[in-house]
Amino acid sequence: MSPASVATSAPLVPPPLGRLPLDDARLQGRLWRGSSLSTAADPALASGFAALDAELPGGGWPLRAVTELLTPQPGVLEWRLLAPALRDWWAAQALPAATPSRRGRAATPALRSLLLINPPHTPHLPGLQALGLPPAALVWVEAGTPAQALWAAEQAIKSRVAMLAWLPETQPEQIRRLQVNALSSDAPAFLMRPxxxxxxxxxxPLRLVVQPGEGWELNVHLLKRRGPAHEGWLQLSAVPGEVEPLLTAAKRKPLPVPAPEPTPTPVSPPMERHHALARPVLQA
Incomplete structure (x- = not known):
């Protein structure tokens, strides 16, 4: 290139700071202020608890992300918290498709399964069916090693099926890999960890601590979310559907703490008073 052509070429002027174009529509909604919840356009699944949805970015469980549930004891609280959302997710995808098939009948989409990877207890099918999850939707994966369980979780996310994985030994770099794969999935993915x-x-992007509350309540604290830090705990009433009709109004509420009984005041033994005429008998 000659010096003359260089001199006559238009100079490259960088765009002013703060005016970078956002041509990709996928970036819209992925930026948020730290003082407010994220309003990303990614789909979300209602949790079934109004108080919890009000604190979750997007108004429910994210479907393009991995959600972590941290519990003191695995296999005890997860189903009561996640069953309403999983039931609605299964019912929504089981609806017939709007477009008819070649024979003129409404085509039914292929139902995606719910994978249970290394649950701490054997899944109780009648109990899960009572929560609204049919046995045909459940696939139990029992991996022999943590590496196999992690591989099964990654394949489940890539296959766009709902997943509940108990991975207590997962490392941060492994969770990052699962999160990257979840960006292209529209099914819920939950990791249960201690x-x-x-x-x-x-x-x-979403981490919750779940603890047992009083009665049938669950205490939930949002440890991490796309938005401001969550202060305090949420008390969620999580009575299983089959149990609720059997409970009276009093049994649905936490039992009142009994008042401590007053400590009895020790009573001093009465002073023994001898008769005035009582005298020791002197033996001769």
Whole structure:
């Protein structure tokens, strides 16, 4: 290139700071202020708890992300918290498709399964069916090693099926890999981990601590979310559907704490008073 052509070429002027074009529509809604909840356009699944949905970005469980549930004891609280959302997810995808098939009948979409990877207890099919999850929707995967369980979780996310995985030994870099794969999936993905890993870093955009509350309540704290820090705990009434009709109004509420009984005041033994005429008998 000659010097003359260089001199006559238009100079490259960088765009002013703060005026970078956002041509990709996928970036819209992915930026938010730290003082407000994210309003991303990604789909969300209502949790079934109005108080919880009000605190979750998008108004429900994210469908393009991995959600971590940290509990003190695995296999006890997860189903009561997740059953309403999983039931609605299964019912929504089981509806017939709007476009007719070649024979003129409404085509039914292929139903996606719900994978249970290394649950701490054997899944109780009658109990899960009572929660609204038919046995045909459930696939139980029992991996022999943590590496196999992690591989099964990754394949489930890539296959766009709902997943509940109990992975207590998962490392931060492994969770990051799962989160990257979840960006292209529209099915819920939940990781159950012990409560003691709260201080570990995690690429999951949503992390919750779940503890048992009084009566049938669940205490939920949002440890991490796309938005401001969550203060305090949410008390969610999580009575199983089959149990609720059997409970009276009093049994649905936490039992009142009995008042402590007053400590009895010790009573001093009465002073023994001898008769004035009582005298020791002197023996001769």
């Amino acid at each position: 409560e003691r890993v709260q201080q570990q870093s995690s690429a999951a």
